[in-house]
Amino acid sequence: MTVYFIGAGPGDPDLMTIKAVKTMARCPVILYAGSLIPTQVIDSVRESAEAIYDTAEMNLDETTAVIEKAAKEGKDVARLQCGDPALYGAIGEQIRRIEALGIDYEVIPGVSAVAASAAMLKKELTLSGVSQTVIMTRYEGKTPFPERERLPALAQSGATLAIHLGITRIHKIVEELIPHYGEDCPIAVCYRTSWPDQDYVVGTLADIVAKVRLKKFTRTCLILVGKVLDTEDFADSYLYDKGQAHIFRKIHKSKK
Template structure:
């Protein structure tokens, strides 16, 4: 971006964040506000955010377009010397379907820059006031989805991943909760393992549901949740953890030495 905020004639793939218009990055917002063409996922990206585009921008919705139509618009625009903000929900790197777009843009010699965004998994964790990696409980977070109409590689079936017994974040799985329950239990998870579901994380109508592995399907049906939901599972989701005095990190342990602080022992 130049000093007068003029963007280069290329495609900027911008992560818009999970929903709240204020959760876009500063850089992402600058690009949105200065792009000549704004192409956004209207089924998921806040209209309040898109309203921040400059008045002269050509704003287009992509939900009703196929891949070729989307890419053709971006190619035509950049070849005409225009900058394009391709606005995706969350972070484009996670289930963002950007690889197929970049592949066609590369073949057309169109330059692409990616601006990261806040993924719904982190907006959901914030809404739940949950730390997903808890010392001495779990230090691993797996981002995945249950296999449905779109399959996953056999080696990444949920039951196989769940065998690690770490925190799981399930995207795009709201209609597959019976399968999720079955695979977690088959992987040895206790039926009372905590589960939290956040629908439309960070939106004004955000909905939080706390349940267990055994109660997941009933809870989803009771609340009518069929889409736009992040499912988090594992003992890091236990809401009573904040009331406990354990699971402390080494970082702030006064007896732990690191390059910024010398630890002290009890006799010092």
């Protein structure tokens, strides 16, 4: 018996990996959070699965009890996690519980909201001479943050920022970023990326709060910040530069 922590992707069932779909299909017990994962993701296993649990209203003790029962019955469990399990997936505490119970498990990665949102915006988050670093973080709320990871400290890098779980504090985020990025810095707020009702708004740090309020976004948003979102002033990378040789490509000198 094995518990599979499966990255269900950002919402669109077609963005699940082949391995994720195949693994879910052979598990008789399915756990997923209906508040974070659209029901379309589990449509393909509704008839084949023996039991499907929406964990949105369940606590850790309750989900662990379901897994423990399945283990005693020798039934594999698919524990679906939105996006990629390694990013704000809360699998750490789940793994700690099942390890204590001696239950085997495997983690299957998934497409993150960051990747899906960049694709929706048709943007590259790393551009030569603009930003070579993406910082994924969340805004401080109930979860305590060490000082070195608070937003003003991270903003000093000037890197592209991907801020999760911060839409209700968008005004505070803007206040803390303007001193480091400037009021004209591009920002995008992506709502329920890849869900049927996905939406987004783009602007600058100077006007994004008003734009978000007009959209009435209050939850399930990813905030992307950085010059990469709105610039044509970047150099071509060395990746395909004909003047740069690497192990797979030699420089072809012109014949005289």
